[in-house]
Amino acid sequence: MEIQCLSRSFEEIKSIWKNMRFWFVIHSQGHVFEARRGCDSYMVDLDVMTCSCRLWDSSGVPHVHAKAAVNFIHQTPDGYIKAYFSKDKFKQCYSTNIKPVNGNSL
Template sequence: MKDQFLHTVISVIDTQFEIHYLEKKYDVDLTHWTCSCRKWQLSGIPCAHTIAVINHIHLDPTMYSLKYFTVEYFKRAFETPFVPVPDDIELIGIYNQTVLPPRTTRFHNRPKKQRRISETEDPITRPLKCKRYSAEGHNRRTYREPIE
């Protein structure tokens, strides 16, 4: 049976359905409000698979969405009047303080960053030493090659 959105709806049990869409299979359970694509559980609004099932059994899709998405709850959210804050109120306390730019100087104990040597600069050729024993030859390269 083809339904809207070209879904094939197969009834498994009374409220459990199997949807075939683009060579994929989705399981919809209307009693637990679940779909295997998980969009219905995450958003609270029925996904396309669920709507195909609801249209197939001729029910109202608004019965299967959360009550917070109904027109009644939308009207209840805006029924209490609210008054905006007038512009002539003088703000006191932390609101009138001037904001200074962040401190850009270095702290006295902060070490300098080691700068990378660019390809155009002539590097100092010195042997690489092991940090633990201060001996040469423990590293993969024993000497730095100068960049030509």
């Protein structure tokens, strides 16, 4: 699986996704799905990249429920990880000089 994001981020992402196989996905309509595991159930909308658990909204990384939905439609998660984690955005952020700041004593 080739994902174009920073390697540290990818390690964190893999640890989140390790339990994906335990989630049962039900298609609702369009790119809206329900991910279930036991008594837990979450609504995932891949078009707007949200999940009712709100972890995707706060972290920018699709949580296990969203990853299960992406897997259900046989797609790679590349397009569902926020641009913040991409190598291109990282390079863009540090493409200019970062000016040092004064210490507390000033």
